[in-house]
Amino acid sequence: MIKARITVTLKNGVLDPQGKAIEHALSGLGFDGVGQVRQGKVFDVELAGTDKAKAEADLKTMCDKLLANTVIENFAVEIA
């Protein structure tokens, strides 16, 4: 079995109100020097088989088709 982690992040230039709110909350907790915070998503995916090249290609297609909205998001695929 192949285990993979997909990270989806907002593209640069896309406003992230949730990240902004988290940024302010961290400052409110007394953490000084917190710069920009951007919120994203992590998906841990298990795949049958052992062919890592195929798995990577499949995972990228999954990102394009469903897991990421490429209008506003970037994604990165990492295979353990």
Added chain:
Amino acid sequence: MKSAVVLLPGLNRDRDMIAALTKISGQAPATVWQTDTEIPDVDLIAIPGGFSFGDYLRCGAIAARMPVMRAVAEKAAKGVMVIGVCNGFQILVEAGLLPGALMRNSSLKFVCRQVKLEISNANTMFTRRYQPGQIIRSPVAHHDGNYFADAETLARIEGEGQVVFRYAEGTNPNGSINDIAGIISERGNVLGLMPHPENLIEAAHGGSDGRALFEGALGIAA
């Protein structure tokens, strides 16, 4: 003129849409379920508002990948009119039938109130019963209505008159770029908007500002 309403688990404005279409067109719309692969021969397909699939992953993301949406895309390609309201708009952008994306409201709050809309393009099947620049009222109720498109896409849709509705007079409830409330496809047959015109069609609603949209689309005399 015949219409159909798309039903998906988690939608909650489907009955409002069915009621509006029934009252305005004089006949009940057909209903199609998420797993249906064929849509009856109709002139207008409506995707109502709500929270399809619990807004999991992204609003409208799962619904946009259901079989019924492939059937909607086929109909749209043939020129059939499609209207997506609120979650329906989110589903249309997720399905790639309209450009851009709908993000979390800039206030991070769910907004449920009445806004004013400016008719930015009265030269569409959906807005032909309004005057250019006319201001109408409409309810909104959403958490993710913050329309976004990259600079190139934005310039294109603005240039082509695809921005049909804009929040007017400082009533933008969600921070959407250029105050965009609703857009139409390049071909002019697929409309998506965050406000709920189906909830303002008769005196009992407190006004009928939204009625002309459906009358225009269905070719019904006012």
